[in-house]
Amino acid sequence: MTTDEQRAYARHLAAEAVAAGDDTGWFERLYAAANSGDAVVPWADRVANPMLLGWLDTHRPAGTRAAVVGCGLGDDAEHLAALGYETVGFDVAPSAVRAARERFPDSAVTYREVDLLAPPADLAGAFDFVFEAYTVQTLQGDARRAAIARCAQLVAPGGTLLVVARARDEKDPPGRMPWPLTRVELDAFADGPLRPVEVEDLLDTDDDPPVRRWRATFVHS
Ligand SMILES: C[S@@+](CC[C@H](N)C(=O)[O-])C[C@H]1O[C@@H](n2cnc3c(N)ncnc32)[C@H](O)[C@@H]1O
Known part of the structure; x- marks a missing residue:
């Protein structure tokens, strides 16, 4: 499968699930197919995110x-654990969580099946550092707005949230999944107790065509 075919398959699964009123079910289908060798997860490059590093x-x-x-x-998650953070990595797709546990059998990370849209109470305000990359941009509408609010609610007083996402201008059409975030959407991470301390608008020319991304840091006051 070429990269374009991998992305097209992910978009096909996403469109089917969203049409059926299920915002996130397609992730499990994709990871399960990948675990059995029938698909490739297009974003899984098996290295820590260079924007995080x-x-x-x-x-x-x-x-x-x-x-x-x-x-x-x-x-x-493995990278943050290696730096000494007591790290929870969570994902809505059980097959992703299973694959992470299998890849890192001696991991110090606690991997959990958690839906960001309905997080268990023990995660609220529980983290000094929260890293979100490329999840919100796969959601639309109410789910997208809820995901932004829930990310912010994970941060403990005094803590930090780092968001990495594709970027677009308000006037630009959202295009195809993944749907880049506008500045207004990025600012919504700070609708509660968080405030933005650094917002970078970056153009990655290693991608062809170049990809514009936000890398934004928020702190809990
Ligand atoms: C585009 S992938 C990015 C994965 C990873 N963060 C990265 O940067 O490579 C989005 C990830 O978010 C997960 N996800 C989507 N919606 C979610 C939700 N509501 N709660 C938890 N995880 C979710 C998907 O299963 C998928 O692993």
């Missing part, structure tokens, strides 16, 4: 507890 060169959130939202196959 670059940010960590100059930032080191205080505290000990970290969470990775929509952790997929676990590379970002």
